[in-house]
Amino acid sequence: MVPGEAGSVSLRDVVVDPRPGRAASVSYRLTRQQVVDAVLDGRRDRAEVCDAQPELRRVATHHASPLSEPCPICGSDDLGVVTFAFGPGLPNGGRCVTDIREMQRLRRRGRPTRGYRVEVCAACWWNHLRETFPISEGSRGRRLLG
Numbered sequence: 001m002v003p004g005e006a007g008s009v010s011l012r013d014v015v016v017d018p019r020p021g022r023a024a025s026v027s028y029r030l031t032r033q034q035v036v037d038a039v040l041d042g043r044r045d046r047a048e049v050c051d052a053q054p055e056l057r058r059v060a061t062h063h064a065s066p067l068s069e070p071c072p073i074c075g076s077d078d079l080g081v082v083t084f085a086f087g088p089g090l091p092n093g094g095r096c097v098t099d100i101r102e103m104q105r106l107r108r109r110g111r112p113t114r115g116y117r118v119e120v121c122a123a124c125w126w127n128h129l130r131e132t133f134p135i136s137e138g139s140r141g142r143r144l145l146g
């Protein structure tokens with residue numbers, strides 16, 4: 001899981017949510033494709049990108065939502081997505097959001113909170129950030145986000 005990769009995102013990856021009061025969601029589809037292409041071309045080693053950390057592996061094993069697309073690296077159907085929430089009062093490594101009630105609780109906290117969706121393959125441990133999105137903008141945005 002690499003929220004820090006946000007610094008390498010190109011402007012073309014940014015998808016602005018047009019609804020008033022909503023902070024932008026950011027898609028990492030293009031950077032993901034660049035990484036996949038580099039592996040498939042042999043410019044990057046597969047081991048570099050199939051490196052899910054133990055905690056991410058654990059969360060993915062128990063809480064991932066399956067994706068309808070195959071793993072871009074190994075072709076397995078074991079590709080899933082997990083969501084982590086980051087913000088004040090949450091663990092440094094983020095909190096894994098496992099269901100809609102948890103998401104609703106995070107929205108009601110009234111503190112700025114951002115979600116990170118990470119895809120993980122349980123066959124080869126490929127992992128990549130798919131998107132980040134606002135869960136709550138804090139008290140100021142609570143009414144809009146309720």
Ligand SMILES: [Zn+2]
Pocket residue numbers: 071072073074075076121122123124125126
């Ligand atoms: Zn895979």
